[in-house]
Amino acid sequence: MTPDSVDAWQQWHEHRVASVSAPYGPLALTGTHWLEDFPQRRLPDIPGAWAADGDEVVLSAAEADGLTLDGQPFEGVVGLVADPGPASGARVAYGERRLVVLRRDGAWGVRDFDPAAEARRAFRGIEATPYDPRWSVPGHFTPYGEDRIVRVENVDGRRRGLGLGGKLGFALDGQEFALQVTVEGDGSLWAVFADVTSDSSYRFRFLRPAAPDADGRTTVDFNRALLPPCAFADHFVCPFPPPGNTLGLAIPAGERNLR
16 A cells, blocks of 8 residues: 555545535436426426427426526427536526436436535535555456446336446456446446345445556556445436345455444
């Protein structure tokens, strides 16, 4: 273990705590409303009329509704696509709340982020295991050649497609393991995994290794295992681990639970 690696992990951990507790971080999510569940176009505690229409969401609002669009008071009708960035940059707002349009498996929804959410006020930090070099090992990524879509259950009980781009192999305690991973737009990897300790920590976690080099090499660092967004708010729809991603090994590293 080097001081640099410990310091880098500490900085990473402090950044995580700050980001999840930010005004529009995951702790601020108070609702996810799927438009197909509201044929009358009225969402709980959200003004305006919302309806899915093909490749967009149509929002109708009166001045009295108090909505803003792109920072300006809004009345009329507008077509919206999915908000691409963080919740703080959502086009539609209701006072301090941000109303984020999203699309999953062809279904349109609206998320309600409220800086005054009780979860933000109650937050006391993230329980995380101190850095241990044992849990940072070389990894090798092998692409599938084309993305594979597997249907996995999400925490809200619905099954949705999860795109997988290849396998990430690594060794721990003299044993060989592999995780099915998604390849992100910037080339980095994303894995949803569980392990033997998942009965004493959150039931599954995320891992986000850096983009592999030209030979497929990257680092598998479980010190930076992440709690999924649904650990911070029940209204996220995180996927459970895909087949093969429940490891028969205890990995008491990284983020474990909320404090």
